Amino acid sequence: xxxxxxxxxxxxxxxxxxxxxxxxxxxxxxxxxxxxxxxxxxxxxxxxxxxxxxxxxxxxxxxxxxxxxxxxxxxxxxxxxxxxxxxxxxxxxxxxxxxxxxxxxxxxxxxxxxxxxxxxxxxxxxxxxxxxxxxxxxxxxxxxxxxxxxxxxxxxxxxxxxxxxxxxxxxxxxxxxxxxxxxxxxxxxxxxxxxxxxxxxxxxxxxxxxxxxxxxxxxxxxxxxxxxxxxxxxxxxxxxxxxxxxxxxxxxxxxxxxxxxxxxxxxxxxxxxxxxxxxxxxxxxxxxxxxxxxxxxxxxxxxxxxxxxxxxxxxxxxxxxxxxxxxxxxxxxxxxxxxxxxxxxxxxxxxxxxxxxxxxxxxxxxxxxxxxxxxxxxxxxxxxxxxxxxxxxxxxxxxx
Amino acid sequence: xxxxxxxxxxxxxxxxxxxxxxxxxxxxxxxxxxxxxxxxxxxxxxxxxxxxxxxxxxxxxxxxxxxxxxxxxxxxxxxxxxxxxxxxxxxxxxxxxxxxxxxxxxxxxx
Numbered sequence: 001x002x003x004x005x006x007x008x009x010x011x012x013x014x015x016x017x018x019x020x021x022x023x024x025x026x027x028x029x030x031x032x033x034x035x036x037x038x039x040x041x042x043x044x045x046x047x048x049x050x051x052x053x054x055x056x057x058x059x060x061x062x063x064x065x066x067x068x069x070x071x072x073x074x075x076x077x078x079x080x081x082x083x084x085x086x087x088x089x090x091x092x093x094x095x096x097x098x099x100x101x102x103x104x105x106x107x108x109x110x111x112x113x114x115x116x117x118x119x120x121x122x123x124x125x126x127x128x129x130x131x132x133x134x135x136x137x138x139x140x141x142x143x144x145x146x147x148x149x150x151x152x153x154x155x156x157x158x159x160x161x162x163x164x165x166x167x168x169x170x171x172x173x174x175x176x177x178x179x180x181x182x183x184x185x186x187x188x189x190x191x192x193x194x195x196x197x198x199x200x201x202x203x204x205x206x207x208x209x210x211x212x213x214x215x216x217x218x219x220x221x222x223x224x225x226x227x228x229x230x231x232x233x234x235x236x237x238x239x240x241x242x243x244x245x246x247x248x249x250x251x252x253x254x255x256x257x258x259x260x261x262x263x264x265x266x267x268x269x270x271x272x273x274x275x276x277x278x279x280x281x282x283x284x285x286x287x288x289x290x291x292x293x294x295x296x297x298x299x300x301x302x303x304x305x306x307x308x309x310x311x312x313x314x315x316x317x318x319x320x321x322x323x324x325x326x327x328x329x330x331x332x333x334x335x336x337x338x339x340x341x342x343x344x345x346x347x348x349x350x351x352x353x354x355x356x357x358x359x360x361x362x363x364x365x366x367x368x369x370x371x372x373x374x375x376x377x378x379x380x381x382x383x384x385x386x387x388x389x390x391x392x393x394x395x396x397x398x399x400x
Numbered sequence: 401x402x403x404x405x406x407x408x409x410x411x412x413x414x415x416x417x418x419x420x421x422x423x424x425x426x427x428x429x430x431x432x433x434x435x436x437x438x439x440x441x442x443x444x445x446x447x448x449x450x451x452x453x454x455x456x457x458x459x460x461x462x463x464x465x466x467x468x469x470x471x472x473x474x475x476x477x478x479x480x481x482x483x484x485x486x487x488x489x490x491x492x493x494x495x496x497x498x499x500x501x502x503x504x505x506x507x508x509x510x
Contacts, residue, residue, distance in 0.1 A: 014473050103475060131474035193502045224494065225501045282502060290476060308488045309479055314500050322477045347415070350436075355422060355429035362423060369423055372415045383415050 005029035005072060006363055014046060015100070016326060016357055019107050020364040022053060022060075022075040023334060024392050031070045041068025044091040045100065052088050052101055056080055056108060056116070077395060080176075083114035087121065092246045094123035097132030097165070098172055099142075102157070106143060107327055109176035110151045110183065111334070111394040116176035119160075123246070125168030126159060127202065127274045128290040133323055135159050135172055136200040136276035141288035145324045148284075149183035149331050162204045162236035164272030164292055167246035169239035182393040183331050186341040188319040189375070189384065192283030197222055197310070199231035199278060201303075205238030205271035210299040214275045217303030221311070222277075231275070238268040245269060275302060277310045287313040287321040316346035318382055325349050326357055329387060333361060333368050337391025347381045365390050 005027035008017060011034060021028045034040050042050075042064070050073075054060050059076030080086075090098070098120055109116040128134035133142070139157045146152065154177025163170030199218070201211040211233040222229050242261035244250040246269065254261045274292030289309035293302045313321050320328050320343060332341040361368055368390050375382040421432035487493050498504045 011473065016473075099475065128476065131476060133476050193504065194500055195502045221488070225498060226503055305481065305484075308484045311488050311494075311497060312479065312484060315497055317500065323475055350418065350433070352429040352433045355432050359423060359425070359429070372419050372422075374415055 003027055005074075007031065008360075008363075010034075011042070011046065013353075013357055013360055015049065015104055016330075017360055017364065018049070018053060018073065019104055020330065020361060021073060022057065022078060022108060023111060023330075024364055025075055025395060026364050027072065027074040029070075029072050033069045033071075035069045041065075042071070043095070045094045045096045048088075048090050048094060049101060049104065052104070052118075055086050055088060056105070056112070056118070078108050078112045080109065080112035080114050080116040083117070085117040085119065087119045089122035090120060090124055092123045092167060092169075092251045093248060094125070094168070095129070095166065096125070097129040098124045098126055098135060098168070098170065099132045099138045102135070102138055102172070102174055103142065103327065105174055106138075106146065106176070107330060109155075109174075110146065110149075110178065110180050110331075112176075112179050113394075115154070115179065116174065119171065119173045121171040123168050124161075124163060124170035124172060125165045125270070126162045126170045126172060127164035127168075127204070127270075127272055127292040128276065129165050129292065133288070133290045134202075134274060134276050134292070136202065137278065137288045137290040137323065140198065140200070140276070141278045141286045141321065142324055142327070144284075144286060145320070145328055146331070148186055148188060148328075149180075149335070151178050151180055151183060153178040161239060162202060162234070163239055163270030164204050164274065165270075167269050169241050169245065169269050180394060182389075182391065183335045185335045185339040185389060186328070186332050186343060188285070188343045190283050191285050191317055191319045191344060191382070192281035194226060194279045194287075194314055195282045196228040197226060197230070197277060197279045199229075199276055199306075200234055201231050201273070201275040202234045202236065203273040204236045205268055206273050208233065208235040210273045210293075211235065213299035214273070214303035214306075217300040218275065218277065218307040221304055221307035231277070238271045240266050241269050243267050273299065273302070275306045277306050279310055279314055283319075285319045285321075286324075287316075288323055289313055316348045318346035318349060319344045320349075322349055325354070329358075329370070329385070330361065332387040333365055333390050334392050335389035336393075337389055339389045340386050341389060342384055342386045344375050344382050344384055347383050350383065365392070 008030045009032040033042055050062055057076040058079040061074040064071040105118055126135040143155055156175045158173040160171040201214045203210045215231045219229050243265035244262040272292055276290045279287045289306050291306045335341060371386040373384050375384050418436040421427050421435055
């Protein structure tokens with residue numbers, strides 16, 4: 001394993017690059033991570049991601065520079081800790097939603113040597129943040145995507161403790177028991193029409209009335225299209241944590257001891273509410289939208305906002321929504337060598353982030369270009385994206 | 401209303417035009433997209449992009465802002481709420497979207 005590492009600069013697409021590198025076993029060398037920022041180097045959330053990668057693989061090697069602006073990563077074998085449960089504690093200062101980590105796990109788990117069981121605790125934000133979807137969207141819209149590759153057994157996300165941002169203290173358990181040699185070649189060309197809308201409204205530490213208000217506002221927007229709108233309402237308690245929770249360095253000083261921290265003074269964290277909506281078409285394609293209330297934002301506004309976002313996603317069309325597009329393309333590249341998979345996506349999905357990720361894929365897989373053409377008979381201007389499988393598959397299973 | 405709707409959601413360029421720039425590493429992703437979309441890019445936006453040409457992502461001094469969609473490594477798309485509200489409070493846009501739902505009457509359309 002002395003392959004020359006692929007060089008990237010800046011922390012752009014960091015997760016996507018790490019996932020692809022781990023799947024293909026390609027070493028990465030990333031430089032200039034926030035080199036001009038006032039807080040240079042990797043953030044604590046990103047460090048935590050590297051640690052998580054380390055604990056689900058065997059033989060991974062990280063070499064991080066003192067400032068954290070440069071690191072070298074040589075991925076090991078994805079073993080999932082040989083099927084033994086893993087508990088991974090996120091830093092209290094983690095500002096990314098827990099799906100930031102879950103998405104990585106969901107892409108790695110199918111190619112693991114043994115099953116995954118990862119419990120994430122610590123600074124877990126289960127609600128949607130500005131950047132990351134909430135756990136409900138992950139469970140109802142992201143995980144089912146893998147069903148299209150016939151990866152569907154024994155996959156579960158248990159939400160043990162809910163928590164909203166900015167400092168979370170929730171807990172989730174991700175179980176993945178369906179490991180494959182190669183994912184099935186995907187042909188997904190009929191988006192279909194939306195037949196039902198489901199959702200979850202969550203309120204943590206605030207009145208359950210917020211849920212009802214969000215749901216009513218969302219239904220007000222969506223019911224004119226379809227009567228089959230059902231939104232589940234989940235009311236959870238906030239987490240009680242020491243008073244200095246989430247302060248820089250507080251966790252280190254406490255050294256893992258939560259009891260009696262900050263002189264026994266406590267506060268509530270993770271208070272907030274939000275909603276996740278998922279629209280499902282007759283052919284099983286899903287579109288999702290997700291948002292959490294901003295400070296002092298009324299519940300009605302949140303409900304309407306999420307409903308509008310959902311309409312926007314539906315308007316984009318295609319068989320895969322924006323949240324899952326990259327995951328689907330990565331999985332397609334992993335499939336049987338030489339087989340061409342096709343997926344129809346909305347034209348508006350293609351933006352600069354999309355292009356740069358496709359370029360990353362080409363770099364890491366060593367020449368995996370995708371083909372694009374207009375969908376035939378597509379009056380919507382949808383695009384057929386065809387991906388040739390590289391047959392990388394599951395390295396651990398090859399040996400076994 | 402349908403024509404309007406189609407107009408609004410399809411970029412002007414054909415997808416074949418994009419494939420030409422897609423893997424051309426001499427063109428930044430942002431440029432590739434703006435070239436593909438053709439004239440939808442206004443003049444001064446283009447000027448800005450030309451400046452950024454060689455440092456690939458953005459100027460160094462505003463790296464803290466992370467407003468760039470692919471720098472921030474985000475999953476959720478970014479929405480312009482005001483536009484969203486404007487768009488979806490119009491009856492036309494809403495009715496145009498109806499064909500994406502099973503409640504649409506397909507016979508009327510063709």
